[in-house]
Amino acid sequence: MTAGAAEESRSSLSALLLDPSFWADWASVVGLVGLVIVFGIAQPVFLSVANLQALLLAAAILVVLSIGQTFVVATSGIDLSLAAAVMLGAIILGLVNAAGWGIFAACVLAVLATSAVGFLNGVLITAGKIPDFVVTLGALSGITGLGLILSGGEPTMVGSTFLLRLASGSFGPFGYPVWVAIAAVIVAHVALYHTRFGVHLLATGGQAESASALGIRTGRVKIAAYTISGFCAGIASLLLVARIGSAEPLINTSLLLNSVAAVVLGGVSLFGGRASILGPAIGALMLTALVNGLTLLSVSAFYQPLAVGAIVVLAALIMRYQK
Amino acid sequence: MSAVHHTPSTEAILACDGLSKHFGGIRAFTDVAFQARRGEVTAVIGDNGAGKSTLIRCLVGVHAPDGGEIFFDGRPHPFSNPDEARKAGIETVHQNLALIDELTVAQNLFLNREIVRRIGPFALLDRKAMKTQARAMLSRLSINVPSVTQRVRRLSGGQRQAISICRAAGSGAKLVVMDEPTAALGVQETGNVEALIRRLREQGVSVILVSHNFDQVRRLSDQIWVMRAGRMAATVRASETTGNELVALVTGAA
Numbered sequence: 080m081t082a083g084a085a086e087e088s089r090s091s092l093s094a095l096l097l098d099p100s101f102w103a104d105w106a107s108v109v110g111l112v113g114l115v116i117v118f119g120i121a122q123p124v125f126l127s128v129a130n131l132q133a134l135l136l137a138a139a140i141l142v143v144l145s146i147g148q149t150f151v152v153a154t155s156g157i158d159l160s161l162a163a164a165v166m167l168g169a170i171i172l173g174l175v176n177a178a179g180w181g182i183f184a185a186c187v188l189a190v191l192a193t194s195a196v197g198f199l200n201g202v203l204i205t206a207g208k209i210p211d212f213v214v215t216l217g218a219l220s221g222i223t224g225l226g227l228i229l230s231g232g233e234p235t236m237v238g239s240t241f242l243l244r245l246a247s248g249s250f251g252p253f254g255y256p257v258w259v260a261i262a263a264v265i266v267a268h269v270a271l272y273h274t275r276f277g278v279h280l281l282a283t284g285g286q287a288e289s290a291s292a293l294g295i296r297t298g299r300v301k302i303a304a305y306t307i308s309g310f311c312a313g314i315a316s317l318l319l320v321a322r323i324g325s326a327e328p329l330i331n332t333s334l335l336l337n338s339v340a341a342v343v344l345g346g347v348s349l350f351g352g353r354a355s356i357l358g359p360a361i362g363a364l365m366l367t368a369l370v371n372g373l374t375l376l377s378v379s380a381f382y383q384p385l386a387v388g389a390i391v392v393l394a395a396l397i398m399r400y401q402k
Numbered sequence: 403m404s405a406v407h408h409t410p411s412t413e414a415i416l417a418c419d420g421l422s423k424h425f426g427g428i429r430a431f432t433d434v435a436f437q438a439r440r441g442e443v444t445a446v447i448g449d450n451g452a453g454k455s456t457l458i459r460c461l462v463g464v465h466a467p468d469g470g471e472i473f474f475d476g477r478p479h480p481f482s483n484p485d486e487a488r489k490a491g492i493e494t495v496h497q498n499l500a501l502i503d504e505l506t507v508a509q510n511l512f513l514n515r516e517i518v519r520r521i522g523p524f525a526l527l528d529r530k531a532m533k534t535q536a537r538a539m540l541s542r543l544s545i546n547v548p549s550v551t552q553r554v555r556r557l558s559g560g561q562r563q564a565i566s567i568c569r570a571a572g573s574g575a576k577l578v579v580m581d582e583p584t585a586a587l588g589v590q591e592t593g594n595v596e597a598l599i600r601r602l603r604e605q606g607v608s609v610i611l612v613s614h615n616f617d618q619v620r621r622l623s624d625q626i627w628v629m630r631a632g633r634m635a636a637t638v639r640a641s642e643t644t645g646n647e648l649v650a651l652v653t654g655a656a
Binding site for chain 2: 269273279290295348
């Protein structure tokens, strides 16, 4: 390489590093690398293979949920009922299993139920012409009540060898839940970037009116996005029940907030029309790494939501520079 | 002057006769006869509220007319929605609804008619083929854009309009309908879009052009139809009229 070319590449690199839109596009990657460096220096155990494996395992559920949230946000919507749907899926799984239907039927019914919740959200939003926010907020409350009614407020033990193996078994370097998350990332990435549905999804989110003027059935696209979100909630509920061994009528609100946070960190525009799958997945990893690192540094758990909140707002500020 | 009447000739690609449309008690237009000849640029002019845009929307299936008959390629009652019109070969360039900002030039050109490869039960986008064909479509109409992978948001108004016209023409449309294609453009960009419309005609595509700009209409079109207060007031050959005559026809001073 000649001196001139080297200089040019150096100046284009510094131009890239000075360009705020570069940081906005890669916020989740930059954040993850930054956290890994900081935590790795402060607490070397953080970088141990065992801890990294535990971290990935803990991130799997959030990665799957963030993918579902990404599809909805890409249509300029938001799914506030995501964590409630996870609870509903878990309860249905527990009850169907307890009724003696077998674990596979229980898993299938759980995923069907959460997908139906997503479908219903989509139909109410498009056919009922009600804002996404209102419908999914209503669904959040409605599903919470439904979960409590179905379960009587009591947790159900799920003692299934299949779920136990799903939670604790591993293939190669990763546990099965991590592979589930990886598979979800790949399938979602292909759907978003390599299918007509993906393009129509972004068109619907970008400018719904133009998209429908060009013949795209934007209502159907939106319903599909919410159904995918519900499906992801179902998969997450299987991973959750497998992880804790019982179905609890409790909503983990941090799952909902973190799924939106991961989407924002991943560079997905909350106004729709711009999305990636890798970004939110890495955003979910980053949020999990944050909690994991703070725990290793013996920081009180009370500070963790504060740290997550600060990082999300910071990411949103950087996003303003996205081109 | 009395309303224009005619029987649609075989050289008409799109025609209507006795067409009326009202919204509740408000009359958009009444008893309108119109035809666009094959291979020509046909202009529709008129003051604001004369009924031009509503007439066009009825012709391309957005609105259903209340009375009268529409003929496309000699066939009566051709379509009941814009999708059918599109399938029959009519593409409409909407004023503000033509492109998706966040998608690339190539994605916009192939939106809702993406090229896919079948792999087993799955249909995956053939992005390479779409990029190549997008470049070919743009160069056929001599449209300059930096790259087909550029997001449309970053392009100028003239480039965007050129791409939406290219999109309309690129589907093998027989007729391209444009509502005020240069309304928001600067002088040079207007010139580029006008050149583009001429190239379309040279390639045998029929064009219907709705415009406020009388000079532009005389420069570009073969036949001019004048609407006034919900009626078709007159039709003239562009080569046989003057700007003053058009002003008089539009305002009703003639």
